[in-house]
Amino acid sequence: MRFAGRESWQVSHGTNHAVNTALFVRDTLALSVETVPELPGLDPSVPVVVPPGVDRAASAEEWLGWWADVLDHARAELPGGAPDDPAGPSLRVRPALRAAVLALRQAAVEYGERYVASRGALPIGEVVRGVEGRIGRYVRPFRLVITEVPVQGLVWERMTGTHVIASQRFLDDPARSAPALRAVVESLA
Numbered sequence: 466m467r468f469a470g471r472e473s474w475q476v477s478h479g480t481n482h483a484v485n486t487a488l489f490v491r492d493t494l495a496l497s498v499e500t501v502p503e504l505p506g507l508d509p510s511v512p513v514v515v516p517p518g519v520d521r522a523a524s525a526e527e528w529l530g531w532w533a534d535v536l537d538h539a540r541a542e543l544p545g546g547a548p549d550d551p552a553g554p555s556l557r558v559r560p561a562l563r564a565a566v567l568a569l570r571q572a573a574v575e576y577g578e579r580y581v582a583s584r585g586a587l588p589i590g591e592v593v594r595g596v597e598g599r600i601g602r603y604v605r606p607f608r609l610v611i612t613e614v615p616v617q618g619l620v621w622e623r624m625t626g627t628h629v630i631a632s633q634r635f636l637d638d639p640a641r642s643a644p645a646l647r648a649v650v651e652s653l654a
Contacts, residue, residue, distance in 0.1 A: 523561030
C-alpha cells in the first residue's frame with residue numbers, strides 16, 4: 466500500500482506459478498528432496514507418474530538448485546524469465562528437470578487451474594494499523610511478499626526478512642495468520 470506524499474509499506478500475497486510447478490514436479494516424480502523450508506506434499510495430493518524420457522534420479526539432483534531459483538524469483542516478483550520456463554536460463558542448465566517440466570507442464574497447469582487459487586484477503590491493513598497504534602508511529606517503509614502454496618498442513622515459514630511461504634490452510638485460519646503476520650510486520654516496523 467502506498468500513500469501520497471510519503472513512502473509506505475507494501476504487502477503482496479498470492480500463489481506463484483513457478484513455485485507451484487516446482488512442487489508439482491517434486492510430488493509427481495516422488496523426488497526425494499529436502500525443501501527449505503520443509504514443505505509437505507500438495508493438497509490435494511497427486512499420483513506418482515514418471516513420463517517416458519524423464520530421469521528421476523537426475524531430476525532429484527537438480528531440483529534443490531532449481532528450487533532456490535524458483536524462490537528467488539517468487540520473492541522478487543519479477544515479470545518474465547520465470548524459472549519454470551523450459552527455454553529460460555534456470556532450466557537450460559538443468560536438462561533433467563527441463564525434460565520433466567516439458568513432460569509435466571500441461572498436467573501442472575491443469576492441476577493449478579483445478580486446485581490452486583488464492584483464497585482471499587489477509588487482514589493486512591488492519592494488522593499494520595494495529596502495529597502502528599501499538600508503537601505510536603507509522604511503520605517504516607517495507608515490502609513483504611507472502612507466497613501461498615497448496616500443500617498439506619499448516620505452514621508459515623519466513624524465508625527472508627521480507628519473504629514468507631504459507632500454506633493455504635494456514636492463511637484460511639485468521640486466528641493463526643493474523644498473529645503470524647503481526648509478528649513479521651512488527652519486525653519490519
